[in-house]
Amino acid sequence: MALGFDQFALYRNKQKIQLSTPEEDASAEEAEERKSKTSSDDEYGIGVARSGKFGDVVLSCEGLHLRYGSLLALTNGTFNVRKGEVVCLVGDNGAGKSTLIKLISGVFKADGGKIVYDGKEVNFQGPYDARAVGIETVYQDLAICPNLGVAHNMVLGAEPTKSFFGIFKLRDDRKALEMTKKRLESLGIDIKDLNRTISRLSGGQRQSVAIARAMKDDVKLAILDEPTAALGVTQTRNVLRIVRQAAESGAAVILISHDIRTVLAIADRVVVLRLGAVVHDGPATEITHTKLLHLMAGLAEK
Structure with a gap:
């Protein structure tokens, strides 16, 4: 008021x-x-690691812009993320956050600007190209199959196989269960029945499965769009713990969230978008809840 x-x-x-x-x-x-x-900062009990000592730049976006017909959805998408760093993208609805990550993950192609990944300028033709070089994205709708079990979702698109007589290949369900159990245990996710269909899991468990699927051993950049939306405190804590663990393992992480408390609890750096442009990019330790709200509303200087 x-x-x-x-x-x-x-x-x-x-x-x-x-x-x-x-x-x-x-x-x-x-x-x-x-x-x-x-x-x-650590109200979720995840252990905030903000030493400021991160690795090389994994992804750099320079002047990205995109137009939907007459609507200019993104005018200046400029920021970077380094190895081991959690960068939170913050902004009001329509600020350009989701558009920006869809450009990075290959869903859309930018009208201008450039994306430099792992030291090389890239021009992804689709999400498959991005995944092939170690970019994994968890979208807001999770993109998991509700009618399939946990294990099947975890290996979907990269199913282990076994051969018969060196000719026929069939999906190896036992191997899929072993791989899933190992991945979930490494992330501290406790789901007893790995054959249980996704539709019968809680919201927090579904979110955990989607994130665990993205956190492969070879992931270099993990992008998470509103991973804690509609989750309770305990479920949010579990998701943020997984995010922090991924960063500590060396992955670069981009996370979108509307929850300011979540942002201040997990972010190493905060990037604020407003009306399609980046208006702030700085360490999370140097920004407050009030300042962040003012930046989002256009009531503060850059």
């Missing part, structure tokens, strides 16, 4: 106890946030 007024007054028991401007109140709020930031 204060964002729409020049001045506001706070009353308690019919007595005026404060008269200030939104700017003064925001400054006081940010000071208080910074004071308590250290203790609140």
